[in-house]
Amino acid sequence: MSRVPLERKVLSENDRMAADLRARFARHGILCLNLISSPGAGKTALLERTLGALGRDERVAVLTGDIQTDNDARRLARFGFPVRQITTGGTCHLDARMVDRALGEWQLDQLDLLLVENVGNLVCPASYDLGEEAKVVVLSVAEGDDKPLKYPAIFSKAELLVLNKTDLLPYVPFNLAQARENARRMNPGIEILEVSCTAEKGIDSWMRWLDGRREKAKRAVRER
Amino acid sequence: MKRAAVAMHELSIAKSVLEGVRAELAQRPGARLQKVGLRVGELSGVNADALSFSFEVLVKGTDLEPVTLEIESGPRLQRCPECNNEFTVENDDLACSNCGASRTECVGGQELEFTYLELEEP
Numbered sequence: 001m002s003r004v005p006l007e008r009k010v011l012s013e014n015d016r017m018a019a020d021l022r023a024r025f026a027r028h029g030i031l032c033l034n035l036i037s038s039p040g041a042g043k044t045a046l047l048e049r050t051l052g053a054l055g056r057d058e059r060v061a062v063l064t065g066d067i068q069t070d071n072d073a074r075r076l077a078r079f080g081f082p083v084r085q086i087t088t089g090g091t092c093h094l095d096a097r098m099v100d101r102a103l104g105e106w107q108l109d110q111l112d113l114l115l116v117e118n119v120g121n122l123v124c125p126a127s128y129d130l131g132e133e134a135k136v137v138v139l140s141v142a143e144g145d146d147k148p149l150k151y152p153a154i155f156s157k158a159e160l161l162v163l164n165k166t167d168l169l170p171y172v173p174f175n176l177a178q179a180r181e182n183a184r185r186m187n188p189g190i191e192i193l194e195v196s197c198t199a200e201k202g203i204d205s206w207m208r209w210l211d212g213r214r215e216k217a218k219r220a221v222r223e224r
Numbered sequence: 225m226k227r228a229a230v231a232m233h234e235l236s237i238a239k240s241v242l243e244g245v246r247a248e249l250a251q252r253p254g255a256r257l258q259k260v261g262l263r264v265g266e267l268s269g270v271n272a273d274a275l276s277f278s279f280e281v282l283v284k285g286t287d288l289e290p291v292t293l294e295i296e297s298g299p300r301l302q303r304c305p306e307c308n309n310e311f312t313v314e315n316d317d318l319a320c321s322n323c324g325a326s327r328t329e330c331v332g333g334q335e336l337e338f339t340y341l342e343l344e345e346p
Contacts (some may be wrong), residue, residue: 001258002345006248006338010240010262092232123269124233127336149316152300153269156330185318188327 017096021131029221037138039120045197238278259342265298301332
């Protein structure tokens, strides 16, 4: 019997497909963001506010993942931008292959922003690279302020934390300063924004963040 | 509900383990697989017990049976940019264990990788 050393990532096939997607997005100057949160934290609401704030001529598309139903795609389609639902049929995360398939015949040269809403789950989506430029984690104040400590993988990998439902702060024991401190302990470089999608607060700061990242993606393609 | 979701996750990871194993075996015709070594980092979001269970389920009744999955845990390692100290994190304390600097970077614990295959070769 022999023991053969094997240096290979378990998800190397997913990583390979994600690298392909990333190269395609870069070629077209597309900013792709992977939105991750637990169920009900407000990913879809944030996308509604985002699409509502964008001009009709913006080159934006959305992929939205769920285990079942196309409710989210229907909620988002009314803004007039291309939206496609990925129904995973039980799988608790999106993977690069699902994104690749869902892109289908969309003309990537017609896009410069692709928003991917992952399946509501703070665990599994952290493992699967989708070829995105950045992961954005959404945490609502109706959850615990210790979530960053409980789910270190996603809070370490995300570049932006959106604290949502701040309109509920008077009614819940959530400690904003503690949540920020916990997130920074996991990830000193993480950016943090406070928003309320329901009360339409802080959306402008999110849109500014988004514009900054879009500009960066466009600059990168011009400099190629 | 949560348990089911977690097990579902490890099932998809176990499928990827199996795909990786089959890809390696395809390069070694006639080799009989005995054991698969994996390293699963603390931050990988993967539960070792659920992964072992999922792997067993997938392998059962296939040509790969019997095969053992050995999972080694990967500790969470941080590196201090001030003094280059590398240390294992305990109690979520990310401050440098040497100089006390509060901002340190993660250098280990996210792995989800193969370490070895044990084979009986012809």
